[in-house]
Amino acid sequence: MxxxxxxxxxxxxxxxxxxxxxxxxxxxxxxxxxxxxxxxxxxxxxxxxxxxxxxxxxxxxxxxxxxxxxxxxxxxxxxxxxxxxxxxxxxxxxxxxxxxxxxxxxxxxxxxxxxxxxxxxxxxxxxxxxxxxxxxxxxxxxxxxxxxxxxxxxxRPPEKRAEPYPLRPSVNRDTAFFWDGVRRGELRVQSCADCGELRHPPGPMCPRCHSANRAHVVARGEGVVYSYVVHHHPPVPGRETPFVVAVVELPEGVRIVGNVVDCPPESVAVGMPVRVAYRPMDDELVLPVWTPGEP
Known part of the structure; x- marks a missing residue:
């Protein structure tokens, strides 16, 4: 009416x-x-x-x-x-x-x-x-x-917003570029603006030439599982156990930590191909996760 x-x-x-x-x-x-x-x-x-x-x-x-x-x-x-x-x-x-x-x-x-x-x-x-x-x-x-x-x-009640995801990353001047990229669907890797060295996690200074000039490249978003753990305990706010946390090696030469999703934990193995995906966790936060990729 x-x-x-x-x-x-x-x-x-x-x-x-x-x-x-x-x-x-x-x-x-x-x-x-x-x-x-x-x-x-x-x-x-x-x-x-x-x-x-x-x-x-x-x-x-x-x-x-x-x-x-x-x-x-x-x-x-x-x-x-x-x-x-x-x-x-x-x-x-x-x-x-x-x-x-x-x-x-x-x-x-x-x-x-x-x-x-x-x-x-x-x-x-x-x-x-x-x-x-x-x-x-x-x-x-x-x-x-x-x-x-x-x-x-x-x-008329306002539309219910999703509960804030409790595990929020720390965003600072060194990492803001990475999270800006995630929101745009890009997996960004920090690079040295002088010698071109790639590094992850991001930092304020190049480990090779010690330059403080920074840039970034956009990775292809593909990789393989380098190592992983299946987390069972203790409980983690906002997550259901068990879940997989993996170190993923990128062809660009760096390794990134993230969750492997969309597959049973027992199916994850070292060397498994994975592809990045971007998952909204609440109304504001998007996280990069890894899904099974083509072998």
């Missing part, structure tokens, strides 16, 4: 006016009052001494389990909002008015009136509608003893 259609439906539900519900299953009784007083820490003796119920208990006497097929105006409206994607709900305010004390032995009957829908509105929780209804409790021959205005915000 569109927002306009939801507002039209709300107007129709409000036009139905107050609709009476079923009488309470049990009359106002002492055991329930005693339980309420104990739960609330209320030691006022007037209730049990005079056979009166605390006014705030009004809703307790007529509460029932949700009934399948309930087509009350409130249920119809809440269902329509759910179907339109406004599945989040939070109570925003509740105002109760008490006309008199309810006495032990009285049987209460609730009546509900849907009063309106306001929105759509932007809130901190997301876009939503404020739905309001009023419940009135009657005793005897229709004497109102209490009423409650209840308002909720039905909002």
């Amino acid at each position: 569109t927002g306009e259609e939801l507002l039209d439906l709300a107007a129709k539900q409000a036009a139905l006016g107050e609709l009476a519900g079923a009488p309470a299953d049990d009359p106002v009784n002492v055991p329930m009052i005693r339980h309420w007083l104990a739960a609330m820490g209320d030691r006022n003796p007037v209730y049990l001494d005079r056979g009166l119920a605390p006014p705030a208990m009004a809703q307790v006497w007529t509460m029932t389990a949700p009934a399948p097929g309930d087509r009350s105006p409130v249920s119809v409206m809440m269902g329509a909002l759910d179907e339109a994607g406004y599945t989040g709900v939070v109570a925003t305010n509740c105002e109760q008015t008490y006309h008199r004390y309810v006495r032990v032995g009285e049987l209460l009957t609730p009546a509900t009136r849907f009063t309106g829908l306001a929105g759509p509105k932007r809130t901190a929780l997301g876009e939503g509608f404020f739905a309001t209804w009023v419940v009135t409790w009657y005793a005897g021959e229709g004497e109102p003893v209490a009423e409650m205005l209840f308002r909720v915000l039905k909002f």
Whole structure:
């Protein structure tokens, strides 16, 4: 439903006016009052001494389990909002008015009136509608003893983002070029801008000529397993064990550590051809991993 259609439906539900519900299953009784007083820490003796119920208990006497097929105006409206994607709900305010004390032995009957829908509105929780209804409790021959205005915000929850992957690489001035390449689908290997020596892991100085001038080349993304371990224990956050960690030798002459995926751990072997792949671990992090390649 569109927002306009939801507002039209709300107007129709409000036009139905107050609709009476079923009488309470049990009359106002002492055991329930005693339980309420104990739960609330209320030691006022007037209730049990005079056979009166605390006014705030009004809703307790007529509460029932949700009934399948309930087509009350409130249920119809809440269902329509759910179907339109406004599945989040939070109570925003509740105002109760008490006309008199309810006495032990009285049987209460609730009546509900849907009063309106306001929105759509932007809130901190997301876009939503404020739905309001009023419940009135009657005793005897229709004497109102209490009423409650209840308002909720039905909002559209934001799209759930993936949980951040807990094992995040350290990115600094020496390694930023490598992770920039991974995000672009490139396996970059640091090189010396003076003598051309390749090195991995990246570092601030060339081990051959000691130059601090750095560049990089893009590797083909193919290699062979030089050595590996199968990790079983201890548990690693964000990973299911067992998994393979391998040292992969590239034809460019350097070795890179990474996980071997998309195959059972027992199928991994030294000399196994592998090819690089890039796996999103969460909304921000991409890691290079190794998959079985062509022999």
